Amino acid sequence: LTLFYGILFAVIPWFIMYLVEMTGWHLVILPAIVCFMLVGPFLAAGLYDVSWEMEKGHKPTLRHSLRAMRRNAFNEWGFAILLIVMMIFWLRVSSLIHALYPPYIENDLENLLPFLALGTIVGAGFTLAMLFITAFTQPILMERKVDLATAVLTSVNAVWLNKVPMLIWGAIIFTTVAIGYITGFIGFIVLMPIIGYASWHAYIDSIETKRERKYE
16 A cells, blocks of 8 residues: 555655646746645545554555545545646746746756745745645645544644644655655655655644544
């Protein structure tokens, strides 16, 4: 199961970079990485299910993990649509930054630096907002079967109450993604499942419930 999801996380960014290479829009590489990080929480649902099954003392299976989206289907797919909208918005912003880049400037680091700096600043702010929104939304939807708005607000509140640890965790995720890209996506096969499993346990430790957890 870990290998299956690891390969899945390796194939998707490879495809994203392939599209970037085909279009020649190299300035959207950073936004593409951010988009992959955005989609990650939704794709990690299967890994959350594996961790959850092990906590229940069950043997995790691929079929059960793939059915994780059906536990709270309406709201989980609503979360997927929310991530897609965020991704489209960020790509539009990156396209605008790309449009501001004068085509007559040579592609050397000195000339590209102002645009890279602008993209990095905007991307950092966008990524920080997304950390608050997406950190725990998916596992909340899976376990508690609440509506999307409740899950998002709970995630935002949990991150706000644990700002320093969550900022460190966000930096770890970003570093992990960077390592994955540097290693030609091979690193994702090992690193992303670890991040997925760790995210589930971070959720269990960070979100307190008024009633005893009753795993189904």
